Amino acid sequence: MSIVEFRNVTxxxxxxxxxxxxxxxxxxxxxxxxxxxSGSGKSTLLRxxxxxxxxxxxxxxxxxxxxxxxxxQVRHIRQEAxxxxxxxxxxxxxxxxxxxxxxxxxxxxxxxxxxxxxxxALLAKVGLAERGHHYPSELSGGQQxxxxxxxxxxxxxxxxxxxEPTSALDPELRHEVLRVMQALAEEGMTMIVVTHExxxxxxxxxxxxxxxxxxxxxxxxxxALLANPExxxxxxxxxxxx
Amino acid sequence: xxxxxxxxxxxxPALLSGARLTILITIVxxxxxxxxxxxxxxxxxxxxxxxNAVAFAYVELIRGTPIVVQVMFIYFALPVLADIRVNPMTxxxxxxxxxxxxxxxxxxxxxxxxxxxxxxxxxxxxxxxMWKVLVYIIGPVAFRRMIPPLGNQFIVSLKDTSLFIVIxxxxxxxxxxxxMAANFRAVEIWSAVAILYLLMTGTLTLVLRVTEKRxxxx
Numbered sequence: 001m002s003i004v005e006f007r008n009v010t011x012x013x014x015x016x017x018x019x020x021x022x023x024x025x026x027x028x029x030x031x032x033x034x035x036x037x038s039g040s041g042k043s044t045l046l047r048x049x050x051x052x053x054x055x056x057x058x059x060x061x062x063x064x065x066x067x068x069x070x071x072x073q074v075r076h077i078r079q080e081a082x083x084x085x086x087x088x089x090x091x092x093x094x095x096x097x098x099x100x101x102x103x104x105x106x107x108x109x110x111x112x113x114x115x116x117x118x119x120x121a122l123l124a125k126v127g128l129a130e131r132g133h134h135y136p137s138e139l140s141g142g143q144q145x146x147x148x149x150x151x152x153x154x155x156x157x158x159x160x161x162x163x164e165p166t167s168a169l170d171p172e173l174r175h176e177v178l179r180v181m182q183a184l185a186e187e188g189m190t191m192i193v194v195t196h197e198x199x200x201x202x203x204x205x206x207x208x209x210x211x212x213x214x215x216x217x218x219x220x221x222x223x224a225l226l227a228n229p230e231x232x233x234x235x236x237x238x239x240x241x242x
Numbered sequence: 243x244x245x246x247x248x249x250x251x252x253x254x255p256a257l258l259s260g261a262r263l264t265i266l267i268t269i270v271x272x273x274x275x276x277x278x279x280x281x282x283x284x285x286x287x288x289x290x291x292x293x294n295a296v297a298f299a300y301v302e303l304i305r306g307t308p309i310v311v312q313v314m315f316i317y318f319a320l321p322v323l324a325d326i327r328v329n330p331m332t333x334x335x336x337x338x339x340x341x342x343x344x345x346x347x348x349x350x351x352x353x354x355x356x357x358x359x360x361x362x363x364x365x366x367x368x369x370x371x372m373w374k375v376l377v378y379i380i381g382p383v384a385f386r387r388m389i390p391p392l393g394n395q396f397i398v399s400l401k402d403t404s405l406f407i408v409i410x411x412x413x414x415x416x417x418x419x420x421x422m423a424a425n426f427r428a429v430e431i432w433s434a435v436a437i438l439y440l441l442m443t444g445t446l447t448l449v450l451r452v453t454e455k456r457x458x459x460x
Contacts, residue, residue, distance in 0.1 A: 014289060052363055071371075075372075079369035093382045103368045127288035155368055 003063055003190055004049055009043055010054075010057035011214075018044045020214040021058065026192065028158075031185045031223060033201040034194045036211035037237060042194045046161050047223055049192065063158060067085045072139070079107060082152030086164040088144040090136040096123060096147045097132035103155040123149040126180050142173030146180055153184075160184065162193040196241055199210050202226050210234045248428040253421045260417030265330070267413060268400045271338025272365050277338060277401065279346025286351045288376070295315055304344035310405050313337035317409045334406040334413075342399045349391045353384040376456060386457050393450040397443050404439075 004026040011019035018041045026032055039208040047053040048060055051067045051074045059102050060067045062077045097164040100119035104110040110118070123132050126146040136144050145165055152160060161180065166174040178200050185191055185204045195201070201208055201222045208225050210218035210233075218231045285297035304312070317333040328336070357380045365375035402429045404415035422428055433445040 050367055052367065075369045075371065078367055083364075083367040085360060085364065087360050089358075089364035091361065091364070091379055091383075093386075102378070106374055107369045152362075152368075 001028055002026065002061075005059070005061040006045075006048075007060070008058035009048065009055050009060050010019050011041070011048060011053060011054050018214055019048070019055075022214070022216060024209075024216060024219075025188070027110040028190050029188055029206075031204055031206045032193065032209060033205040033207070034192065034209050034211065035198075035201070035237070035241075037195065041214040042218045043163055046163055046192060046194050049161055050078045050161075052083075068099055070182070078155050080154060081159045081161055082157035083161045084145070084148050084152055084163065084165045086167050088136070088141070088148045088168070090144055090148055090151070095133050095135055096128065096139065096143075099136070099147055100150045100154050103151060107155055118154060119150070122154055123147070125153075125183075126150045127176070137148055140173060141169045142176045145169065145177045147181055149177070149184075159190045159192070162191065162195065164194050164196070166195065166197060171230045198226060198238070198241060210237065243429065246427065246430055249425065249427045250434045253418075253431060253434060256417050256421060257414060257434055257438060260412060260414035261442065263331075264400070264403050265442065267334050267338060267403045267406070267411070268396075270420040271335050271403075272342055272396060272399055274335070274339035275342030275346055278343030280350050282343060282347035283350025283354070284376075286347060287354045288372070296342065301344045301347050304341055305348075309337060309341045309402050310408060312341055313406060313409055316340075320325075330406070330409045330411045333409055334403065334411045337406070338399055338402065343393055343401065345395050345398075346392065349388055349395065350384075353387045354380055356387060357383045389450060389454050389457070393447065396446055396450070400442060400446065401439065 002025045004024070006022045006024040009019055009022045010017070022045065024045075034045065036042045044053055048055050048067065049062055055067060063080045065072060065073050066075050067077060090096075091102065094102060097116060097119050100122050101112070101115040104115040104118060105112060120129070120132060123129055126149055128143060128146055128150070130140060131143060131147075136147070139147065149160075149165075165181070166177050174197070178197060181191070181193070181200070182204050190203065191201070193205070205222040208218070208220060208222035209216055210225075210231065212233055218225060218229075218234050225234070226238065227237055282297040282300055283456075285293040286301070289297065313333055317328065317330065320328070336364055354376070361379055361383065362375055365379040366372070370378075403413050406413055407416045407419060410416070414435060418431050422431045425431075
């Protein structure tokens with residue numbers, strides 16, 4: 001069953017066409033890895049799903065709601081589609097615990113005590129049980145990103161969007177974030193991940209999508225595509241990534 | 243010439259009552275100015291084209307004219323124009339509200355817009371409506387950044403009350419002027435007046451510094 005459905009979606013920034021009539025179905029439980037050269041539209045495609053970018057043509061249906069259905073419906077979509085950003089974007093005035101408890105309290109209307117208890121459990125899940133009372137500025141990049149994952153999970157989304165979650169991290173901190181993402185995938189979470197981590201794509205991804213120039217040009221099994229990239233542009237891209 | 247301390251002693255009760263009035267005008271005026279400033283600043287930053295234009299016109303009108311002209315207008319021109327008669331004290335407070343409000347609007351707008359776009363997106367991505375993003379996420383971060391420029395404006399407004407001498411409000415400068423006119427002791431009186439202003443602005447600076455330290459500036 002489709003949870004995300006792009007129907008002929010076009011997105012432009014002024015005169016620049018970023019997505020060209022994209023069609024794409026993503027089913028529950030899939031772990032989709034989106035790759036492509038910079039400017040190919042992969043981040044924009046992701047950001048259209050939770051309507052951080054407004055589409056200009058076609059339709060995009062997430063969990064049976066169109067992104068064009070109006071503000072309150074869009075908020076519904078956003079509650080079902082958690083997002084993790086490249087720059088973490090934690091709320092700097094709140095502790096790690098309050099960052100995680102914030103969504104349930106202000107979005108779902110959960111009481112403070114209950115929200116904090118859930119937040120503690122989620123921080124433990126991402127390996128940060130001891131760091132709850134630290135502010136984001138007191139955490140490493142890898143720790144901040146794990147808090148950000150917990151914050152997104154706290155709203156109990158059906159789908160998780162990752163926008164280059166490890167690109168701003170030092171190499172030695174990436175694996176701690178990737179491990180959390182892998183555990184999440186193993187629990188059956190539907191995930192769409194924009195990344196350059198090919199090992200993650202191979203081991204965790206169930207589907208690999210290669211974008212260029214606003215279009216999906218390759219779509220298939222990650223292990224097979226990475227072992228034998230028939231598309232010459234994909235082959236060239238993979239040489240540059242490694 | 244000889245500095246006569248007894249002159250200051252005799253003048254002090256009147257000067258202190260003037261200082262009290264200065265403080266009163268400043269506090270009431272700034273509370274109103276903050277309300278007006280937040281409203282106008284948020285209209286500028288997040289309002290639609292109409293609200294933005296209204297706030298812009300207000301800010302430009304006030305910033306583009308001297309506060310003395312503004313208070314004269316409120317006190318002398320409004321009664322003629324609209325038959326609105328106000329006492330000098332009301333005119334003084336209104337002038338501070340309107341004048342500080344325009345500058346505070348720009349401080350508010352700048353602080354809110356200076357907050358990293360990613361925080362707004364993170365809030366929206368959780369499924370919050372925009373007003374909650376402003377109240378719970380951007381507002382607190384912006385507020386910390388506002389404290390230094392707001393402090394600046396508070397001090398300017400406090401000193402601007404001295405201009406209300408022109409409409410006869412008995413604040414500190416007016417009191418000094420009246421005593422001086424009676425005893426011609428310019429050095430003693432204006433020294434005392436200056437020191438009283440310094441004490442008031444100094445206290446304000448201290449309060450602001452403590453506030454700033456208590457809220458970690460982000």
